[in-house]
Amino acid sequence: MSGIENLDLQSIVADIHRDLTPRLGEGKVADYIPQLARVDPQSFGIAIVGVDGQVYKAGDAEVPFSIQSISKVFTLTLALGKHGENIWKRVGREPSGSAFNSIVQLEHEHGVPRNPFINAGAIAITDLVLAGHTPREAIGEIVRFIRYLADDEDIVIDHEVAKSEAATGYRNFALANFMRSFGKLDHPVELVLGTYFHQCALSMTCVQLAKAGLFLAASGTNPLSHHSVVTSQRARRINALMLTCGHYDGSGDFAYRVGLPGKSGVGGGILCVAPGKASVAVWSPGLNHNGNSLLGSRALEMLASRTGWSVFGA
Template identity: 55%
Template sequence: MSGPKNTALQAALTKIDQTVRDEADWGAPAQYIPQLAAIDPAQFAISVCLENGAEYSAGQSDTRFSIQSISKVFALIAALGRVGDALWNRVGREPSGTSFDSVILLESEKGRPRNPFVNAGAIVTTDALLSGREPRLALAEIIGIVRAMASDDDIHIDASVARSEKATGARNKALAHYLDSHGNLDSEPELTLGTYFHQCAIEMTTLQLARAGRGLAGFANAPSVLPLRRAKRINALMMTCGHYDGSGEFAFRVGLPGKSGVGGGLLVIAPGRASIGIWSPGLDHYGNSKAGTRAAALLSNAMRWSVF
């Protein structure tokens, strides 16, 4: 049951929505995925869940969007649940300082990705989850975790986005084959990539996304999918690595753990306080939502939620 409403929070969200629309500094949608490139960038939504069950939204919070790399958080939760800390033998936990699809560090560090949130690291994470199984079973596990964490079965994969990514994913294919050349894939690259492309094509609303983050926020009443100790570790990775080479900038401006996706989504966690879902499809030069990052900073400042 929802707790008492926080009128200051709702007022803050309404003001942020208006500020973002007045500024109209949207950025441009991801151009290398045709299904995303065609989306109108002038859209915005924000949702917040609190531990008492209260939920708040402003903007187009009932619009579904492709969560893209935010799915890496849920795939990581699934992989750690399946293989545990053995995953860290195959992927690191350090910031990359490079773009999400860079091959530079992967080459210099002999096929061991810096962290599970750059594309190469996410491909390894998905491969660890896929190992010895059919792709549909691994995908069912990922989307099952998303649905469980969001307490909502109406969350699905957009097959047209997955096809669009597969058709234009030459860079990810190169990363997968390079990983394979170093013995860091258990499955055939095409199988791992197919699973990865479909995982990135999960669609959600900002409210569904905020609900899915409740366990990461450490809420006592969150669905019992994610142990608190593991949630803390994933938050640490989100703070240091969740926005690729823009992670330091996001930490500086927002002061909260978060994970971005090139669909324009942001999952932001105020530990012990709130889980936040944001969407605006226009991106900055890092590949993170431009208006969404601005909104996250405004909200963190308004509610004094920065961890610093």
């Protein structure tokens, strides 16, 4: 993987933004969540935060957006901190090969979700984070953790998005009730999903998101504060799950084209990690058929090509 010191990263992000500007608006906004349907489909931002703390950005990198499933990286980190390797009794570590909200797969596997990044798996993880807490306390813990990671007290939950998700989240209610029927959730479905919808409604900018993910690029330690977030082994394992499972049934294609751990969200954001180099966040609301940001994926493919960053070698 090429180094960071000899790259003009500001020129690279500016060039990527310029090259993709003619394609703004491509893809389909996640209109099944009414509040997300209102987002400007022409939005596009990209931010890189190096392990040295330098920030490189272009476009709408300072515009907040709903991070949605990217939040699953942070709740997984919290759950691992609370319960350690015991969480793998509740959720698997394999790519799904199915849609992120598949019920068929969950039934076939007796209520054990395939991985922590599909919806059912993330709901199971939220159930673990909820242990010993009320939903309000758990939501507060999640927000405080992400503010701590990003060193930014301005990160908030968009309550209108949370309300919109709760009003239309029938499939998530079905998944949660299904797991509860198999004894795979400890808490009442309404409490788990109330917490889950709020974590998905976190509103962040590309710069804030890239800063929050920086510990995964630096062996589990925030290189700016020098605080240890997780062990280097745990950071490596979270990155491995992001690489293999972070883009639902498009994870293999993302690994093929980009070659870096990443986690997408239906708000159009993607958090990507170049281990030892940088954390990257992109945002473009139009999604491809897998539910991943169409231009965001393309931007990261261009970035990997122009920097030589890939876990598989330059």
